[in-house]
Amino acid sequence: MPTFAFAIGLPTLSRSGTCIDCFFPAPLKAPEGALEAAIHDQFAPGEAMIEPDAARAFINAHQPHAAPMLEADRPLVAVLLAKDGPIGSTAEAFLKLHLLSHRLALPNTLNLDGIFAHLQTVAWTTEGAVALDELATRQMRARVQGHHFEVLSVDKFPKMANYIVPSGVRIADSSRIRLGAYLGEGTTVMPYGAINFNAAALGPNMVEGRVSQGVVLGHGSDIGGSASIMGTLAGGGEIVISIGRQCLIGANAGTGIPLGDRCTIEAGLYITAGTRVALIDEDGNRTGPVKARELAGRSDLLFIRHSETGEVQCRVNRKAIALNEQLHAHN
Amino acid sequence: MPTFAFAIGLPTLSRSGTCIDCFFPAPLKAPEGALEAAIHDQFAPGEAMIEPDAARAFINAHQPHAAPMLEADRPLVAVLLAKDGPIGSTAEAFLKLHLLSHRLALPNTLNLDGIFAHLQTVAWTTEGAVALDELATRQMRARVQGHHFEVLSVDKFPKMANYIVPSGVRIADSSRIRLGAYLGEGTTVMPYGAINFNAAALGPNMVEGRVSQGVVLGHGSDIGGSASIMGTLAGGGEIVISIGRQCLIGANAGTGIPLGDRCTIEAGLYITAGTRVALIDEDGNRTGPVKARELAGRSDLLFIRHSETGEVQCRVNRKAIALNEQLHAHN
């Protein structure tokens, strides 16, 4: 029997008993061999509330770093998914988000159908997840009792850092990275940086701009302050946008097309799929203009807006000359 | 006797007894009939500190959802305003900000004169509002005692979500929405979104940019990441800027003029009042250029910067042709 994913977690239940949040300290993707056998031996497929004692043998044997979870005085949840189907529950949604942030799955490789339907909008507070219909009373009681109760966000997605801080990253403001973001080793996210769920900075990266849902940022690429990468949810339409290696998107710049490797967009310039771009090779020969979407995914491009003529130009290097001719043929 | 507004609240007093913050769980605007009669029967005009018992009958009868407030072991404040005059106290300032965030008043409809004078700059912390002259000692004592004390902001305005989370909204980072913001049903504010006091997203809206003081954003309009809407405080001068319905201000774009309905500003383009704009109708006929301020409030406009010539253009649709002629006449 195949095993897509397995995890034991600590759920947060609303007063009415609904699961509104779930923390999985040690999620597993595609476990194999003895580990997979142990899972199937001790847990049933699907989702079940279990007493901590029912997880003790498995965790002590296979995930001793998660042992503190066994001290809980309330039930845990065990989720065992045979395959990567559409999301069927809140716990399942949280499990898939954990897989991404634990670097067990890359963006756009998981079936996230149904995620919005199965994540409730919740108040994330200094007392944890609170169902919205309990919020006003909780706020009032906290005020009366003289202790402070802070509402940090009201969202379907919590912040990643409260669930997992992957190794080798820096995060200036954790409220800007949702659970489900994938931050590779060596990723630094500055105060202007933001990474959505199902989006990645593969690392090392300096992220001072917006990495939208669906976007993957390649090794060594930097996203300048407030720079924008359109995602599938944010205007990029059907094309999933990725940025290759060693790219630089300047401050206040943006792209609506995928970029290959070693591409640069100068500070302040926004390239959309429909931007008409003049191509200039290393010898100064001009071709085009072409629509930027025709350059999607190409490497070694430098995009600027000429400061005397206002023309958007793409400087291409030798390797790209063949490309130019090909593009010219398209024209 | 007219009644503009009434509310019973929980004030935060500094050590020296000054009101630095006030929480009104159930503010009322223009109450009528039996409700208004009960208010005038039980409370005096103006502002008064009252024991919780003095509010018990009224709250139990008319605002039972606010009953937890009666458990306070310290005085409440009752504010009864006959008319919408200039702000005369901190509690009054907080009451008006609550009216906006409770969706009881739209931006630019309340008299906010004096609001800056009557709101102290306060440290908003994980222990609530703290007067600045007490802060350093509080921070030191917390460190000594080994508990953490977080200063979240130092501002005249607190974050809205600690007072009221209106129905049907999502807020990625509550620190970016001040009390006094009006968030209509269906408003989502992403990490880059920010809404000032006396500003509105009427909902449904996707807000990933800045909604400045005084700005009202109409139904169905989206503000892209880091997009900027100049407000009366932020460079827009005397004109209050509003955005109509079904508009799209692209990522990293901005406007210094009000927009009508169904207008689009392409990503990365900033339109100020003085921007000279060429007008192009559906048949490709050019008129203008006109200064963007002459287009203020018009509908069905698409603003772009031509990527080959650097010219800022406004594409207008059929309905707008008559408009063009009118504008041309102005020129």
Added chain:
Amino acid sequence: MPTFAFAIGLPTLSRSGTCIDCFFPAPLKAPEGALEAAIHDQFAPGEAMIEPDAARAFINAHQPHAAPMLEADRPLVAVLLAKDGPIGSTAEAFLKLHLLSHRLALPNTLNLDGIFAHLQTVAWTTEGAVALDELATRQMRARVQGHHFEVLSVDKFPKMANYIVPSGVRIADSSRIRLGAYLGEGTTVMPYGAINFNAAALGPNMVEGRVSQGVVLGHGSDIGGSASIMGTLAGGGEIVISIGRQCLIGANAGTGIPLGDRCTIEAGLYITAGTRVALIDEDGNRTGPVKARELAGRSDLLFIRHSETGEVQCRVNRKAIALNEQLHAHN
């Protein structure tokens, strides 16, 4: 014997005994006379852990406002630096960052060599600084015990406001200002504002954009929403960028060159060192274009991108005419 700096602080130690954070409520720079003598009388040069009692006489006599620190039931750290050498320890790094935020030193005047090596990446949480190798267990235990534990950032630098809130400032979101930022009297930082360590807003300033490491913003200058000032770490290369007095960098604009006094960059325009700029004087005479780096540090300049031609222009006033001729000569 010279004394560069002295301070007594409360360190945070990781479980393994490493100093990961240090709070100095009353740092001193270049103390003189009796104060300096008292320091050398009672403390040894270098860095030492001391019992609170060993600091009692000094603090009671010279820094009574720091007396609450003496109530600590654990050792304090005393740091006495004879000169401004390279940073040699975590406590020393924190001391220098405090000097900047306490307005005792301006950016670019301290020797910060070694600061990255001596600041560990730490989880800054609602329970204070936590070493990363302890974090996962702490998070799990907090969940099990049903109390909330919030990871606010994961960074080498903590937020300034948890150490010092200088007089006369407003800070909309404290997570965007690192310890080591210098905020002068009258500085307001809005939600889009961010100020790095070793960067200053001398005040009064309205900061809604990014003030990068190394940048100094002069009196009366405003930085619009999401505006960008390149720093030595963020693309500005070797030139340290400063902004003079009474400048305005518009919303979504940016600069990669230093500006003199009374300069304006219009909203949405990004000037980099290599931008070719046409110069236009008050009589409409054109010179240039020149590269923007030739205008570095000049006063009374207005930068725009012409909305009909896309040309980047710099309007200079009468005082600047001589300048223009000089620039023209360079060309």
